[in-house]
Amino acid sequence: MSKYYQPEIETASVEELRAIQNEKLVKQVKHVYENVEYYRNLMDEKGVKPEDIKSVDDLHKLPFLTKADLRDAYPYGLLGTDLKNCVRIQSTSGTTGRRVVAFYTQADVDLWEECCARAIVAVGGTNEDVCQVAYGYGLFTGGPGLNGGSHKVGCLTLPMSSGNTERQIQFMRDLHSTIICCTPSYAAYIGETLKEMGLTPDDIDLKAGIFGAEPWTEEMRRDIEKSLGIKAYDIYGLTETSGPGVSFECEEQTGMHINEDHFLAEIIDPETGEVLPEGSKGELVFTSLDKEAFPLLRYRTRDICVLSRKKCSCGRTLIKMTKPMGRSDDMLIIRGVNVFPSQIETVLLKEGYSANYLIEVDRANNTDTLDVSVELTPDQFSDTVKDLAAKEKALANAIKTMLGINPKVHLVAPKTITRSEGKAVRVIDKRKLHD
Amino acid sequence: MSVKQISVFIENKKGKLAEATRFIADHNINLRALSIADTQDFGILRIICDDPKMADAALKDGGYITTVTDVLAAAISDTPGSLASILEVLSDANVVVEYTYAFNSSKAGAYMIFRVDDNQVAAAALAGAGIKTANQEDLF
Incomplete structure (x- = not known):
C-alpha cells in the first residue's frame, strides 16, 4: 500500500494544487452566494460579486466569517443546501449561542473521512492495521471523524469511544490494536493506567497514535511515546470546517499538512484583518472549498500559527501549519x-x-x-x-x-x-x- | 436563652487569621470565646464577645463577611461526664448539634457553646434536665 492515501493530491505540484483550488473556489463562491443569504448579504455589503473572485488571488476580497456570525445565523442561517440533502450534524459542546452546529451532506462526510484517512495513512496505517478510536463519539467530531477515516483506509476499526480505560487496554491487548486515536491527555492517561496494571509497552502492539482536539506540548509527545511505545502524531481540525483532519502530521513530526484541496488556509493579522505573507505568525483563516452543507468562507479560527511550504521529507507538498501557539480570543481548550x-x-x-x-x-x-x-x-x-x-x-x-x-x-x-x-x-x- | 455568636469568613492562607484577630483587637473588641472550623480553602472564625452588635458592624465595615447566629451557652461543671450528660439530653430531645466549643470566664464560670438546629427545643430540654443556659448579659 502507498504511503499516501491520495498521492495525486498529497504530492501534487504547487501549480497543480493552485489550479484545483482556483477552480473549486470560483465554484464555491458562486454556490454560497446563491444559497446562503447570510453570506450573500455580507458580500453585498462589501460590494463583492461572485464574478469578482476569479482565483485564489482574489480571496482577500471576500468578507470574513467569525464565531459571532455563527451565533447570529444559528442554527440554519449558514446552511448551503436544502436540509433534505443533509445527512448528519456534529456539534461543539458549547451552550446555546456558543454552540456550533455543523451540517453535512453525504459528500461532506465522505470528504471529511478522506481527510482523516490521509492522516491515518500518513502515520503508516494500512488495511492490515487495527485502529482503536478512543475519541468521544456522538456530537463531538473526534470519534466519528477518525472512525470514518479508519473505515476508508480499511483498518479493522475499534469504536471504543473514550473512558473505561482498563477495558481499552484489554481490547488493545486481545485484538492487537496498532493505531490509537484520542486526545493527547487521554493517551497519557492510558499510558499511566498501563503502568498501574503492571504492564509495559512490550505487552501491547501499538505503533502509532493520532492525537488532537486540545493543545499539547513536545514534552507530552515524548512522554506518551515512551509510555505507550509508539510514535505520536498531531491532528488538527474544528467543527466549523468539518472536524479533525483539516491538517495532520506526517512521519517528519514537524507540523501538520493542511488538506488544502478542501480547506484553503490564510494567515491574517488578527487586529487589521490584513493577509500576511507565508512564514508570518498570525490568525489562521479557512475557506471550505467544496463542502456543500456548511460551506464557510474565510472563517476566522482564532488560532494563532505559522504556515510554511518548506519541502517536507515525507514527499507531501501540502502546506504545513505549526501547532496553534495561542488564541486571538479568550477561548481556552x-x-x-x-x-x-x-x-x-x-x-x-x-x-x-x-x-x-x-x-x-x-x-x-x-x-x-x-x-x-x-x-x-x-x-x-x-x-x-x-x-x-x-x-x-x-x-x-x-x-x-x-x-x-x-x-x-x-x-x-x-x-x-x-x-x-x-x-x-x-x-x-x-x-x-x-x- | 441564647447568646450572639459572630462568624467571620477567613481564607485559609498564611497570615489571614492573624490579620483578622489584629483587626478585632484594634477595634477594642474583647474576645471571650473563639473557635475555628477550617477546610482546605477557607475557615470560619466564630467568636463570642461583649458587644456583638458593635463588633459585627466593625468587621463588616472592615470588609469582612460575617453572620450573627444565636447559639446556646450551657453551664458546665468541672466534673467528668458533664459534657456527655448535656449531649445526651440534647440527643434525647432530637436536637442536632452542628458544633460546640468551650467558654470560660472568671465572672460567669464555664460554659459550652452549642450551635443546634432548634434553640428553643434545646433550651427547654436542658432546663428540664436542670442545666442552666445563659443570656448574653450573664456572660459579661
Whole structure:
C-alpha cells in the first residue's frame, strides 16, 4: 500500500494544487452566494460579486466569517443546501449561542473521512492495521471523524469511544490494536493506567497514535511515546470546517499538512484583518472549498500559527501549519473542550455569585485541571462548614453541567481577587505550551 | 436563652487569621470565646464577645463577611461526664448539634457553646434536665 492515501493530491505540484483550488473556489463562491443569504448579504455589503473572485488571488476580497456570525445565523442561517440533502450534524459542546452546529451532506462526510484517512495513512496505517478510536463519539467530531477515516483506509476499526480505560487496554491487548486515536491527555492517561496494571509497552502492539482536539506540548509527545511505545502524531481540525483532519502530521513530526484541496488556509493579522505573507505568525483563516452543507468562507479560527511550504521529507507538498501557539480570543481548550470564560461567568451570576472570579488552568499528570475561585457575597455566608462546602459543590456541579468538565471551586473572601484597573484578572493559564 | 455568636469568613492562607484577630483587637473588641472550623480553602472564625452588635458592624465595615447566629451557652461543671450528660439530653430531645466549643470566664464560670438546629427545643430540654443556659448579659 502507498504511503499516501491520495498521492495525486498529497504530492501534487504547487501549480497543480493552485489550479484545483482556483477552480473549486470560483465554484464555491458562486454556490454560497446563491444559497446562503447570510453570506450573500455580507458580500453585498462589501460590494463583492461572485464574478469578482476569479482565483485564489482574489480571496482577500471576500468578507470574513467569525464565531459571532455563527451565533447570529444559528442554527440554519449558514446552511448551503436544502436540509433534505443533509445527512448528519456534529456539534461543539458549547451552550446555546456558543454552540456550533455543523451540517453535512453525504459528500461532506465522505470528504471529511478522506481527510482523516490521509492522516491515518500518513502515520503508516494500512488495511492490515487495527485502529482503536478512543475519541468521544456522538456530537463531538473526534470519534466519528477518525472512525470514518479508519473505515476508508480499511483498518479493522475499534469504536471504543473514550473512558473505561482498563477495558481499552484489554481490547488493545486481545485484538492487537496498532493505531490509537484520542486526545493527547487521554493517551497519557492510558499510558499511566498501563503502568498501574503492571504492564509495559512490550505487552501491547501499538505503533502509532493520532492525537488532537486540545493543545499539547513536545514534552507530552515524548512522554506518551515512551509510555505507550509508539510514535505520536498531531491532528488538527474544528467543527466549523468539518472536524479533525483539516491538517495532520506526517512521519517528519514537524507540523501538520493542511488538506488544502478542501480547506484553503490564510494567515491574517488578527487586529487589521490584513493577509500576511507565508512564514508570518498570525490568525489562521479557512475557506471550505467544496463542502456543500456548511460551506464557510474565510472563517476566522482564532488560532494563532505559522504556515510554511518548506519541502517536507515525507514527499507531501501540502502546506504545513505549526501547532496553534495561542488564541486571538479568550477561548481556552480544557481537556478537549472549548471553554469561554463568559460561560463560567454566566453560571456564577445565575448561582448568585459576583462576577469577581479567577479561572486557573493547569496541567497535572498530563491532564488539564480547572480551578475556579469566586468571591463569596455576604448573603451566601453561613456559620457552618457544611453549608459552605455544599455551596462549593453545587457551584461545581452547575459548571460541570454547562461545560462538561469538573472544576474545583474555591470560595474566597471579597476583594481578594487581583484587579487590574478595577477589573478582575479572570484567567491564568499555567500550562506551558511553548516548550 | 441564647447568646450572639459572630462568624467571620477567613481564607485559609498564611497570615489571614492573624490579620483578622489584629483587626478585632484594634477595634477594642474583647474576645471571650473563639473557635475555628477550617477546610482546605477557607475557615470560619466564630467568636463570642461583649458587644456583638458593635463588633459585627466593625468587621463588616472592615470588609469582612460575617453572620450573627444565636447559639446556646450551657453551664458546665468541672466534673467528668458533664459534657456527655448535656449531649445526651440534647440527643434525647432530637436536637442536632452542628458544633460546640468551650467558654470560660472568671465572672460567669464555664460554659459550652452549642450551635443546634432548634434553640428553643434545646433550651427547654436542658432546663428540664436542670442545666442552666445563659443570656448574653450573664456572660459579661
